Amino acid sequence: MTIHSAVIQKLLRTNAHLGRRVAENHFKIYTYGSRNGLTIIDSDKTLVCLRSACNFIGHLASQNARFLFVNTNPVVDEIIEQMIINTGCKNDTSWRLGGFLTNRFSPKRFRSRNQKFNLTSVNRPDCVVIFDTERKSSVILEATRLQIPIVGLVDPSMPLETFKKITYPKKLAAAKGNVVKEVEPKIGEAALPAGTIKIDGVNDELTVLSYKGLSPASDDPTEIKELLEKLVVVKINDNKGTKMGFDGPKSAIEIANGLTSLDLLANYIEVLNSKYGCNVPLLLMNDDSTHDETLKIVEKQSNKNIICLVKDQHQENDVKIAFDQREALLSLKKSGKLDDLLSQGKEFILMLNSDNLAEVVDLNILNHVIKNKIKYCMEIEERFRIATTMNTWVNINTIANHPETKLFGPPIAVTIPVSQNLPVEDTSDLLIFKSDLYTCDKGILIRNEARINPANPIIELGPEFEKVADFESRFKSIPSIIDLDILKVSGDVWFGSGVILKGLVSINARPGEKIVIPDGAVLDNKSIDDQQDLSE
Structure with missing residues (x-):
């Protein structure tokens, strides 16, 4: 669970x-x-x-x-x-x-x-x-x-x-x-210290390690290549964009420069392979509802090592791992792909459950799980117990030897920096990643160094922006948010081009009214309740 x-x-x-x-x-x-x-x-x-x-x-x-x-x-x-x-x-x-x-x-x-x-x-x-x-x-x-x-x-x-x-x-x-x-x-549970904790639904105690306490991986490119040669990245690609009004896989939503999160992940893996001369394959575990659309996206990436599989739909579940993960692992076993990976010298699977736009392959964690022969390791954000990146590291031999029940022994978790988890949950996240706050570089999003605040802006968009198509139509261009702290938008609001948002900005269009933010407007710690407020 x-x-x-x-x-x-x-x-x-x-x-x-x-x-x-x-x-x-x-x-x-x-x-x-x-x-x-x-x-x-x-x-x-x-x-x-x-x-x-x-x-x-x-x-x-x-x-x-x-x-x-x-x-x-x-x-x-x-x-x-x-x-x-x-x-x-x-x-x-x-x-x-x-x-x-x-x-x-x-x-x-x-x-x-x-x-x-x-x-x-x-x-x-x-x-x-x-x-x-x-x-x-x-x-x-x-x-x-x-x-x-x-x-x-x-x-x-x-x-x-x-x-x-x-x-x-x-x-x-x-x-x-x-x-x-x-x-x-x-309530009041802000930090997750290293040690041993108990999580509901998990039969074994979960040993939590601090990321800072991990031994750093070697800087030698040859040793890094040896680590990466033992890795395969598996992306569970069964989430549809229905919640965001998108008819297709969530990973097919455009993030930046015409690229989807799936494109960014494929480009990132390609850069990793090219940099170290290794061969880290990317396996996409689709279900029936996302498989066909995903194949169309993968056709554009025909020069990359991407393999698409369809997950088996099982009714049973193991309490130590997520249901989607178990389906994906058993599908790998039954399809024979697991044996192929073992024959290629692969030892660990990095399983991605979310559309994380940050750098997903952490060499320090990979080095730790390989050297210590860890069977199962999950990544948890360092600030909160309830927040997790949904990334897990799984020993392939464990799956091969115990495919049906009790896949793992006592699991461990590693607390990772919040900056390593950039998921796309709704259109508020799209606004952040499409803005000048991030730029795309080598398949991952890089944060703009001009922003002083270490945290991303808090953005809350009303139901009028909930669907991707509506979100895109209401912005002539994405505003600059480098100096933005909090943005709340509700009602019939439209943004012009070149808009700059700073500090705490609240825009609330009353029912039956429309607010249009003009081109080039600068809203600095401003509360807008009607069109006249923009002229003050």
Whole structure:
């Protein structure tokens, strides 16, 4: 079972997918509908929102930002207190007084129309985290007025006006009883230290190694060639782009310079082989829905060592590995391709489950798994337990000797830098990778050194940009985002050419209205609610 599946199961066990009542219209895109008067929330989308919020909070925490935790639910008081102790964040209770930030909502007799001042004794926070948003709308209004980003748990019954003010809404049912205590490990868990941990769904303990603790691979090209000659890269290519409105494999979506993620991967492997004089083959494990379209893409790469196979569809599963991985491995075994790889001297498979646009073959990890005869190794992002690159290293001999059950002994994991994981999940990611923030070089995307902030911008595009075709039509050209921190776009918004976005930019077109960002516009820490705001 993957970590993704384990977290989804935790969400389901805690009833995080059950809303209190039928959802408001704006919330329905995050649901599967309703049953018996209760909204069924999409746990996959909840997990995506949770990861985005954790990434944002983690980035702020790395810069020693100030947080304000707001909660009126006694069920989670103990969890919040423990989190504050573990993270070293200060928890001030002055938010309980109306007007704690702006004095805007204090009684009229305590304020003047001509003079408003800050009543609170604490410094202005960099982020407000709200655990019970429906009871603290005044906090949301004040933080919004000061343009302080808000992270909060939201319920399907939340009004649209309040929902739009939350920078990172996490779609969960409101906490009741002891339910929240079951998800306590997810709160405040920012770092994944080296050692041994236990993951739900995995029978064996998972030994986690720090990437920095790995012995570096040799710089000698001859020794690097010997390592690479033992490797084969397998890409699980069964994801369709339906979620992004794309009729075909997700790997066929254009990323940069007319190249798809599959083109970039093939070019990267070719550069690797050419540089070291080795022969690392690329195997594409398709399913019936992606095989034909993938063959058309591969025809353009006829000069490269690319092999396409169709996965077997098995119903059984091994708890130690993802279902798609097991299908791919058993397909290699049954097709005879595994024996061919062994006869060519191949020892390890690097299995890619996502469309990672970063450099995927890490020589230090390859050197470690070969020298230590590791049977199974997974890559995990160094900042969060729930985030994983979905890249795994598998010993081929293990598959050949134990093809059906108990494929591996105790697994290990290596924490890798976040910069080594550049997946394409939605059109917000496309905006980042198509922009001037990245350039394509030798099959991988290289980050623009002109950007000072080590983290990528946080981008949230509305449903009008959800489909690839709509996304491309709404941008005359992709804006410059080198100095952008946060972008939120909702409604009928269109971008001209040569637009530059900086700082925190929010563009919200009201229903029935249209906002057109003119050619050459520079939006620097700007909030746009109608066309007239652009002329100010």
